[in-house]
Amino acid sequence: MQFHLNGFQPGDPEAVFEKKDFSVSQKDRALPQTVDVLIIGCGPAGLTLAAQLSKFSDIKTVIVDQKPDRLILGQADGVACRTMEMFEAFGFSEKVLKEGYWVNETAFWKPDDKDPNKIIRNSKIQDTEDGLSEFPHMVLNQARVHDFYLDLMKKSPTNLEPHYSRKLLSVKINNSENQNEKHPVTAFFEHSDNNKIKETVSARYIIGCDGARSVVRKSLKLSFKGDSANQGWGVMDVLAITNFPDVRLKAIIHSANQGNLLIIPREGGYLIRLYIELEKLNANERIAHKNVTSDHLIAAAKRILHPYTIEIKEIVWWSLYEIGQRLCDKFDNVPVDNEDTHIPNGFIVGDACHTHSPQAGQGMNVSMRDSFNLGWKLASVIQNKCSPNILRTYSSERRTVAKELIDFDRKFAKMFSAKPKTANSNQKDNVDPKEFQKYFEKHSGFTAGTAIQYYPSIISSNSKHQHLALGLKVGMRFHSAPVIRVADVKPMELGHTIKADGRWRFFIFANSDKPENPISATNALIDFLRDNKNSPIVKFTKPYEDIDSIFDVRVIFQQSHREINLEKINPFLLPLKGKLGLRDYEKIFCIGRKNGEDIFKMREISKETGCLVVVRPDQHVANILPLKAFNEISEFFDKFMTKR
Numbered sequence: 039m040q041f042h043l044n045g046f047q048p049g050d051p052e053a054v055f056e057k058k059d060f061s062v063s064q065k066d067r068a069l070p071q072t073v074d075v076l077i078i079g080c081g082p083a084g085l086t087l088a089a090q091l092s093k094f095s096d097i098k099t100v101i102v103d104q105k106p107d108r109l110i111l112g113q114a115d116g117v118a119c120r121t122m123e124m125f126e127a128f129g130f131s132e133k134v135l136k137e138g139y140w141v142n143e144t145a146f147w148k149p150d151d152k153d154p155n156k157i158i159r160n161s162k163i164q165d166t167e168d169g170l171s172e173f174p175h176m177v178l179n180q181a182r183v184h185d186f187y188l189d190l191m192k193k194s195p196t197n198l199e200p201h202y203s204r205k206l207l208s209v210k211i212n213n214s215e216n217q218n219e220k221h222p223v224t225a226f227f228e229h230s231d232n233n234k235i236k237e238t239v240s241a242r243y244i245i246g247c248d249g250a251r252s253v254v255r256k257s258l259k260l261s262f263k264g265d266s267a268n269q270g271w272g273v274m275d276v277l278a279i280t281n282f283p284d285v286r287l288k289a290i291i292h293s294a295n296q297g298n299l300l301i302i303p304r305e306g307g308y309l310i311r312l313y314i315e316l317e318k319l320n321a322n323e324r325i326a327h328k329n330v331t332s333d334h335l336i337a338a339a340k341r342i343l344h345p346y347t348i349e350i351k352e353i354v355w356w357s358l359y360e361i362g363q364r365l366c367d368k369f370d371n372v373p374v375d376n377e378d379t380h381i382p383n384g385f386i387v388g389d390a391c392h393t394h395s396p397q398a399g400q401g402m403n404v405s406m407r408d409s410f411n412l413g414w415k416l417a418s419v420i421q422n423k424c425s426p427n428i429l430r431t432y433s434s435e436r437r438t439v440a441k442e443l444i445d446f447d448r449k450f451a452k453m454f455s456a457k458p459k460t461a462n463s464n465q466k467d468n469v470d471p472k473e474f475q476k477y478f479e480k481h482s483g484f485t486a487g488t489a490i491q492y493y494p495s496i497i498s499s500n501s502k503h504q505h506l507a508l509g510l511k512v513g514m515r516f517h518s519a520p521v522i523r524v525a526d527v528k529p530m531e532l533g534h535t536i537k538a539d540g541r542w543r544f545f546i547f548a549n550s551d552k553p554e555n556p557i558s559a560t561n562a563l564i565d566f567l568r569d570n571k572n573s574p575i576v577k578f579t580k581p582y583e584d585i586d587s588i589f590d591v592r593v594i595f596q597q598s599h600r601e602i603n604l605e606k607i608n609p610f611l612l613p614l615k616g617k618l619g620l621r622d623y624e625k626i627f628c629i630g631r632k633n634g635e636d637i638f639k640m641r642e643i644s645k646e647t648g649c650l651v652v653v654r655p656d657q658h659v660a661n662i663l664p665l666k667a668f669n670e671i672s673e674f675f676d677k678f679m680t681k682r
């Protein structure tokens with residue numbers, strides 16, 4: 039898809055003739071006085087959370103931002119493979135695939151040993167290894183990601199729209215002895231364009247998605263620890279003409295003496311982003327005070343690219359920043375000493391609790407995935423489906439991820455900003471371009487977001503039965519693989535059945551018995567789930583709810599689709615649902631044999647025994663169990679689910 043040929047146009051590239059009016063403000067709508075969830079900030083973190091909660095009509099959610107309207111330009115643009123899997127759950131991955139840039143290959147450039155004033159290509163590598171995810175690594179303007187979430191919220195059952203021009207001033211949480219107070223959070227606002235207009239909102243929970251200078255973080259008295267690397271960088275989105283051959287590849291360029299440059303090709307075929315290294319800063323010196331202009335950035339880019347040339351035709355957006363890594367000790371308002379007795383009701387998410395360098399493209403991704411972790415937990419607690427204890431796992435799970443990110447980023451940013459080792463320059467701090475490339479490749483699973491693993495907790499089991507499915511690690515995201523849906527013989531990804539709807543998934547990988555065998559281990563498990571008083575489905579689903587409204591059971595058989603006779607299948611797999619009691623035909627799958635893709639082989643699942651894979655609403659594997667482990671299934675859910 040090509041666009042921006044005649045200059046940059048914000049918004050939906052397919053709506054070329056639509057008047058793009060970004061001035062419609064929601065500021066005249068008064069804030070409600072009481073809500074369940076109050077979200078501060080319409081960045082990627084806030085919008086992911088709002089989009090998740092907007093699906094639940096029984097939850098009153100409000101999202102505010104101090105800005106007058108939605109983002110139009112700039113900020114982050116990297117969308118990692120794991121984030122694409124999450125977008126699939128929200129239902130807009132295909133829009134990103136269509137509109138965004140696909141990062142397939144990365145080029146590494148270094149000084150030419152023969153003439154270090156010139157740069158020369160060192161190597162090209164595949165950006166993400168095969169099989170890491172069914173989705174590619176993508177690049178798309180953060181503003182468009184916001185648009186997709188905003189559209190989704192507006193079309194949701196709650197028709198949720200942000201309240202703009204609302205600046206949060208402070209937050210007070212009444213966490214005294216009375217833990218039963220319904221709305222313990224009070225938030226104080228003023229209108230961004232008129233500080234005489236004040237508003238107050240009471241909430242059950244407040245979520246600070248308000249970026250690096252978070253007011254929520256300060257109000258919750260959470261300290262942001264870390265340092266600055268005293269290194270200034272500039273970033274600009276431009277339409278340009280250049281003879282640099284790798285301009286449509288992600289290109290990492292280390293020059294001998296002129297600094298370093300990262301080129302990120304952007305959506306639409308013409309736009310590019312340049313990350314340009316500026317000079318080192320002294321301690322306490324700020325890049326914002328150095329009077330750096332866009333002309334300085336262009337001049338630096340030209341010097342680094344020598345002998346290639348670049349002529350900038352249009353600057354769409356530019357900004358300056360300093361590299362630094364900062365992290366909070368806790369991402370919620372319960373002090374470590376009170377963790378066993380108190381339940382959090384204030385949380386911080388995204389840049390509010392961790393910041394790092396933008397070159398590794400993690401800021402937007404990790405922030406959105408923080409929210410994906412928190413959203414279903416909040417919803418399940420508010421809807422009385424789960425014990426409030428699960429809210430404690432947000433900080434422990436996501437802080438571990440953020441800490442790993444900070445440790446990775448500290449080294450990555452240092453190597454990125456270092457001078458390259460060359461035949462003529464071999465100082466102690468110089469970095470061999472090959473070493474940098476190795477570091478980049480070694481951490482590709484981490485930067486893609488697919489290597490994240492949550493540790494055992496009440497919602498994530500230990501690895502006792504891991505041997506039953508070695509390719510689906512407990513604690514990691516469910517790694518999708520192709521299957522055939524039996525009823526309509528549709529080839530599809532099994533992981534794409536997991537939507538951002540707060541439901542748990544039971545993937546039953548059948549053993550080799552025939553599907554119609556009534557005494558097979560697979561059918562015994564299905565009978566247990568359907569009828570037994572200890573079954574989580576029987577215990578936690580209300581009689582008037584659809585049978586799959588809390589737990590969505592899907593079975594994957596080893597036989598081919600023609601060998602599976604729907605007339606003889608356990609009727610629980612063809613449930614009657616909805617007002618009209620219509621039959622759901624989309625629960626039964628089998629191995630896709632046409633292209634030799636066998637999900638059992640790909641994910642190392644025992645064909646002899648089969649197994650049950652339990653997947654959380656945020657797509658992480660919570661447990662792997664033998665088909666006959668009825669007691670263990672009950673015990674796992676009894677720890678955190680509530681009878682409503």
Ligand SMILES: Cc1cc2nc3c(=O)[nH]c(=O)nc-3n(C[C@H](O)[C@H](O)[C@H](O)COP(=O)(O)OP(=O)(O)OC[C@H]3O[C@@H](n4cnc5c(N)ncnc54)[C@H](O)[C@@H]3O)c2cc1C
Pocket residue numbers: 078079080081082083084102103104105112113114115116180204205206207247248249250251252253273357387388389390396397399400401402405
């Ligand atoms: C100017 C800028 C440039 C960036 N450039 C890049 C880049 O080039 N590459 C990259 O990878 N990443 C970049 N980032 C970082 C990336 O955008 C963030 O990592 C990502 O947006 C984090 O998402 P978030 O939702 O946690 O926070 P943010 O995106 O920062 O969103 C926070 C939101 O909260 C609102 N807010 C803040 N305080 C209040 C308040 N008191 N009351 C009401 N609302 C409030 C803000 O207006 C904002 O909309 C940039 C960030 C900024 C701010």
